Amino acid sequence: xxxxxxxxxxxxxxxxxxxxxxxxxxxxxxxxxxxxxxxxxxxxxxxxxxxxxxxxxxxxxxxxxxxxxxxxxxxxxxxxxxxxxxxxxxxxxxxxxxxxxxxxxxxxxxxxxxxxxxxxxxxxxxxxxxxxxxxxxxxxxxxxxxxxxxxxxxxxxxxxxxxxxxxxxxxxxxxxxxxxxxxxxxxxxxxxxxxxxxxxxxxxxxxxxxxxxxxxxxxxxxxxxxxxxxxxxxxxxxxxxxxxxxxxxxxxxxxxxxxxxxxxxxxxxxxxxxxxxxxxxxxxxxxxxxxxxxxxxxxxxxxxxxxxxxx
Numbered sequence: 001x002x003x004x005x006x007x008x009x010x011x012x013x014x015x016x017x018x019x020x021x022x023x024x025x026x027x028x029x030x031x032x033x034x035x036x037x038x039x040x041x042x043x044x045x046x047x048x049x050x051x052x053x054x055x056x057x058x059x060x061x062x063x064x065x066x067x068x069x070x071x072x073x074x075x076x077x078x079x080x081x082x083x084x085x086x087x088x089x090x091x092x093x094x095x096x097x098x099x100x101x102x103x104x105x106x107x108x109x110x111x112x113x114x115x116x117x118x119x120x121x122x123x124x125x126x127x128x129x130x131x132x133x134x135x136x137x138x139x140x141x142x143x144x145x146x147x148x149x150x151x152x153x154x155x156x157x158x159x160x161x162x163x164x165x166x167x168x169x170x171x172x173x174x175x176x177x178x179x180x181x182x183x184x185x186x187x188x189x190x191x192x193x194x195x196x197x198x199x200x201x202x203x204x205x206x207x208x209x210x211x212x213x214x215x216x217x218x219x220x221x222x223x224x225x226x227x228x229x230x231x232x233x234x235x236x237x238x239x240x241x242x243x244x245x246x247x248x249x250x251x252x253x254x255x256x257x258x259x260x261x262x263x264x265x266x267x268x269x270x271x272x273x274x275x276x277x278x279x280x281x282x283x284x285x286x287x288x289x290x291x292x293x294x295x296x297x298x299x300x301x302x303x304x305x306x307x308x309x310x311x
Contacts, residue, residue, distance in 0.1 A: 055180070058070050059167070059173060059176060059177075060173060064108045064164075064167060064168050064172070065105075065108060065109070067164065067167050068104055068105045068106075068107055068108055068164050068167075069105045071104045071105075071160055071163060071164050072101055072102055072103075072104040072105040074160070074285060074289065075101035075104055075156055075157055075160050076098060076101045076102075077278065077284075077285040077286075078156045078160075078275075078284075078285045078286040078289060078293075079097050079098060079100075079101050079152060079153075079156050079157070080098075081275035081276045081278075081284040081285060081286045082097075082152045082155070082156060082266075082275065082286060083097060083152065084275075084276070085266065085267065085270045085272055085275055086148050086152070086266075086270060088270050088271070089148075089269075089270060090144050090145050090147075090148040091141065091145045092145060092148055092149045092152065093130060093133055093141060093145060093146070093149045096126065096129055096130065096133075096149065096153070097149055097152055097153055097157075100126070100153045100157045101156070101157055103157065103161075104157065104160060104161055104164055107161060107164045107165065107168070108164070108168055122158075123150075123154075126150060126153060127146075127150070130146045130149060130150060131146065133146075134146060155293075156286070156293065159293040159294060159296055159297060160289075160293050160296065162296035162297040162299070162300045163176070163179060163292070163293070163296045165300055166179060166296065166299060166300050166303065169300075169303070169304070169308075170308065171238070174232055174236060174238065175303055175307075177228060178225055178228070178245070178248065178249070178252075178299065178303065179252070179292060179295065179296055179299045180292065181221065181224045181225050181228055181249075182221050182224075182225060182248075182249055182252035182253050182256060182295060182299070183221075183252070183256045183291045183292040183295060184292070185217075185220050185221040185223075185224040185225070185253070186217035186218060186220065186221040186253045186256050186257060186291065187217065187256075187260070187291060188217075188220065189213075189216045189217045189219070189220025189221065190209070190213040190214055190216060190217030190220075190257070191213065191217075193212060193213050193216035193217070193220075194208070194209060194210040194212060194213020194214070194216070194217075195213070197212050197213075197216075198210025198211070198212040198213045199212065200212065202214055203261060205261050205264050205265050205268060206260070206261055206264040209260075209261075214257055217253060217257060218250060218253040218254060218257070221249050221250075221252070221253035221256075222246055222249040222250050222253065224249075225245055225246075225248070225249035226242060226245060226246055226249065229242055229245045230242075240307060241306070241307075244306040244307065245306075247306070248299070248302045248303065248306060251298065251302065252295045252298060252299055252302070255294060255295040255298050256291035256292070256294060256295040257291065258294065259290055259291040259292075259293065259294020259295060260290055260291045260294075262290070262294060263286065263287070263290035263291075274287050275287050
């Protein structure tokens with residue numbers, strides 16, 4: 001009986017020691033993760049501070065042709081990241097994807113009357129070329145490769161074209177910032193509020209995102225676009241409606257977050273964390289513009305409708 005009590009006592013001590021060791025390891029792990037997160041925050045902020053002036057210079061100093069060329073380069077980088085990601089599950093027709101990116105540089109070169117006809121024929125022409133590739137290669141390029149390639153062109157090139165279209169609108173150099181502030185304002189507020197105050201997870205698609213972060217992102221984006229509207233109306237002589245801009249900011253922020261989840265779903269499907277490590281703290285080019293390109297078509301229509309009545 002005495003020996004059994006001694007064994008029980010020893011077992012209790014061993015259990016306490018294991019718990020102590022586990023807690024110690026958990027503490028060390030959490031400390032390392034916190035340190036890693038702090039380093040990522042520094043990289044994220046530094047990249048933003050270095051990259052923002054470049055965006056500012058291109059959009060404010062460059063004319064529409066310079067901006068279109070810059071967007072074509074961005075599209076090339078994003079398309080390459082997308083193709084690299086899906087190469088694990090398909091063989092994309094890279095050359096047609098890269099060639100499509102260059103078409104962004106021609107948006108304001110092609111005369112407006114012909115631009116609509118070009119846009120209408122774009123998808124049928126792409127399908128024609130892709131299936132010619134299937135025939136020529138005797139199905140070494142197959143239907144799955146065509147589908148993934150076409151989706152990439154629609155996702156990256158077609159959506160990014162609307163960014164160029166907004167820049168070409170009346171006062172486009174002012175309006176384009178609504179797209180940027182709605183997208184990146186949402187990202188910034190959602191990231192930092194979600195990180196420090198987020199307690200309720202939003203979706204398994206992106207486990208780090210919280211409901212609190214998503215709500216804060218939308219509120220932050222609306223506040224930023226309203227402040228920007230005050231600046232535009234006060235100093236640049238614009239007469240934009242605060243109510244209209246508030247609604248536009250709200251809608252674009254929500255759409256941008258859907259775009260963010262869409263990009264995350266693609267990454268989860270091909271089992272990658274980021275599209276590349278091109279931008280420290282952010283990932284790849286496609287990681288940085290995923291929400292922006294998703295909301296660009298809607299921004300084009302909403303800005304045209306609410307501010308100019310063109311739709």
